[in-house]
Amino acid sequence: MREAATLAPHEPVIQLAEAELLLESGRYSEAVRIYEKLHEATEEIAGVRLSSRLAEAYSAGAAYEEAIPFYEALLDKEANPEELFGLGLAYYQTARYSEAVTRLEQLLEMDPDYFSAYMLAGQSYAQQNEDAKALELFTKGIERDEFDKELQLAAGKSALKLQIPQQAEEHLKEALVLDPEYIDALVTLASVYENQEKDEALIDLLTFSEVDQLEIPLLHAFLAYAYERTEDYEKAYEMYFKAYDGMNEDAAFLDQYARFLLEEGKRDEALSIIQQLVRIAPHEEEWTAYIAQSEEEG
Known part of the structure; x- marks a missing residue:
């Protein structure tokens, strides 16, 4: 050349x-x-x-931004699926979400099997807080390609925002069937179970996923909470300990960990956790008082 x-x-x-x-x-x-x-x-x-x-x-x-005028000029002459998608993507990347939706829906009318357009159109709606329309697009995409794990995850997250947890759970489970190591789907589904305190489902999910090997502190914390609620305190203690290094700046976690340790009679360990909690949340009066009392008791 x-x-x-x-x-x-x-x-x-x-x-x-x-x-x-x-x-x-x-x-x-x-x-x-x-x-x-x-x-x-x-x-x-x-x-x-x-x-x-x-x-x-x-x-x-x-x-x-530089690409948009060229796409627009091309599409003024003739609509083409690849260029419609390209323009939709350029609009999305420049935060022109309503224009992105217009072009992507035009594309889907032309070619309903242009699968990536469903995801991008749904994301464009989501950016405008139109979650019902986003879910509709993700669902339509799944009807065309049920094996797209990213569409399943996106649909699950939209359903959660719309407070439809059962539908969210179905989509998230399907995403994990398609890819058992899909971490984003795993964490999202675990969060659903934790919020609903569905402890058996949470334990089954994370035990099956071999969460110990994933080294994700949030999932260790979820397991700790679930084991504590189901009164399996030995396993709860193990999971709190594993979660700590990655969660030691999370005040809510530290609060729950400290209460667990006190219930288990592990006062010295609890004091160490409480001191860390007060370092990051100095206005926690209950715990500052606890530290003061401990110091007085010597």
Whole structure:
């Protein structure tokens, strides 16, 4: 390519080939410079629309504002699924969510099997706090492709925001069936069970997922709470201990841990946790008083 460019540096076809190579290799700004220069003289070379390449190159380099005019110009002439999606993505990335929805729904009318458009349209609605419409788009996408774990997760989270926990649970479970190691879905479903104090379901979920190997302190904390509520205090103690290093800046966790230790008669350990709690939440009067009393008792 370098040799050809040296021999015929002003030949448009050779310049185009160089730009194509740069685009494919991820050197987007260099490709843009060549495409822009060629575009000044013509719209198309060897069947390649330069506006399309400029839109693609700008988007690939995350220059979405610069990509938008090229996508719009292309779509004014002819609607094309790839370019509709590209424009929808560019609108989304520049926080023009209502315009993103318009273009993505236009795309889905043209091609209902353009699966990634369901996710992006739903996310655009969610950014506008239109959670019911977001859930509708995610659900439509799942009807077309029930094996998309990301759509299942997105639908689950939207259902939670709409306070439909049963539907949320169904989607999150399905996401984990598709990928048992899908951490985002696992944490979200565990949070659902914790909020509802569905202890047996929570323990089953996290035991099956081998949470010890995941090293996620929040999940250790959830297990500690569940074991404590089900009066399996030995396992609760083990999980509180495992959760501590990652949760020692979380006042709510420290409060619950301290109360558990006091109930178990582990006063020295409890005092250490309470001192940490007071360091990060100095206005916790109950615990500052407890520390003062402990010091008086010697």
